[in-house]
Amino acid sequence: MQGTKVVRPFPFFRAGARASQPQLAKPILVLEDVYKFFRPDEPTLRGVNLKVERGEFAFITGPSGAGKSTLLKLLYRELMVDEGRVLFCGRDIGRLTDKSIPFLRRNLGIVFQDFRIIDHWTVFENIAVALEILSMPQRLIRSRVAEALERVGLNGRGDEQTSNLSGGEKQRVAVARAIVPEPALILADEPTGNLDPHLAIDILTLFEEINSTGTTVLFATHDHSLISKRDHRLISIDEGRVVEARQGLKDWPGSGIHTLVG
């Protein structure tokens, strides 16, 4: 990264950045008594308290409409909290100005169910955009994209048109775009929702590999077959409230998987 002109007003947000010891000791994400209302009498999230440590992998689950996506949208500031605080690396992101939001998002990698990749761009262009935003020189972009493609299993396919890829491959491109700027936190919103079970496991494994390098991953899904296969921390949202299990379904306090995903 030496000699590059990368705009990062919050350098300590970046994975791999040399943050100070006090910063590293802080949880990467803290939600304090968070409320979100879409209707005045019916909060989507009610008094959510949550703490996510650096390097954790956590499933966020719950029935459709429970507020999983709302929770994630609060984290990348597409939505604002109505009450409470969301602290990312100790900073209250609810107090960021509109101009600061892009710099928050540069420290996050976001993956969606519908991939959100541009079909008429090549695989390379779809991934490189995340680095062009950081004003990286082309030479560095090329090497970083090649590296990301290798990590997601699409080595050497940068020149292909994205429209020719399968669903699973498109999601891999989306994952590559999310990881290429080396974010501190990856938010995956139902990333396997459009994939068949076999591909879903592949993508989950990919996220676990990314997590093994130290990146924190929040993986929202309502697919109980995925959750049941892994012992990651489980954060379930139901009727706006959070119930947690430290080691997946083994620890689950409810009466079974049905209370978890509806």
Added chain:
Amino acid sequence: MDVKSAMTRARRGLREERRLYVVAVSSLAVAFLCLGATLLGVTNLDAAADRWGQSGRITLFLKDDADPQDVAQLRVVLEGLSDVREVAHVTPEQAKASFLEEADVGADLSALPKEVFPASLEVSLVNGVTRERSESIATRLGQFRAVSDVESYGSWFQKLDHLLWGARMLAAGLALLVMFCVIAVIGNTIRLAVARRRQEIQVMKLCGATNGFVRGPFVLEGMFQGFASALLAVLALLAGYLSLHESVDSTLAALTGSRVVFLGVWTWLLLLTGGALIGAIGSALSVRRYLSV
């Protein structure tokens, strides 16, 4: 904003939306052509007025009973003035002959008595004499005993001034209209492009792009459209000028003593930069509302 990256993305945008942009640029080129043609008209009127203004004439009509000695003395005075190039004495007979030769009223006017045509002194001024100076000379000459009336063509110049003022107002009005056209057309074109590239914008914003990063290529695309339209219009005008000026020049030279001139360098530079600037403004305004992703 990283200009290099914005230019790369603008190039891609222009390539992807080329049909849309070709239509927009052609429509705008017509608008710029109208403005350019009006400016060309104003430039030529200005040139003609300038030329006529600098080759001034004064006619001194002499009294019927003017003493020939007074006329001769007046002529000597006139020829002594540094602003005067030439003085010609026109007798009533010469005036009548000249009138009968030039008049084309379809009736026999040869029976008109020669007294109808007063004798006069036609004074040609040297080049560069201003209109004000010409008026001042005329006023002083009107005080001579032998002079009954003085014509300095001031009212004619006043009419020309009005015509020029009208043409300039027309050009200003057209410039304003063209500006609105450019903002509206480029604004709508960019709005269409933005709608088609909404997903790209959304992806970029989610990856942490600033508004400047997203806006950059659209502003460059708008700038290019404005510049290309103005350039097309200037080239079309130049082509028209080159193909017509030779045939028009001789007629115009005979009628007004001046030749057709093309837009000055500063005028067409202003058209090109103005086109680019207005294009950029129109584009920036239309993108602004789509940035809250």
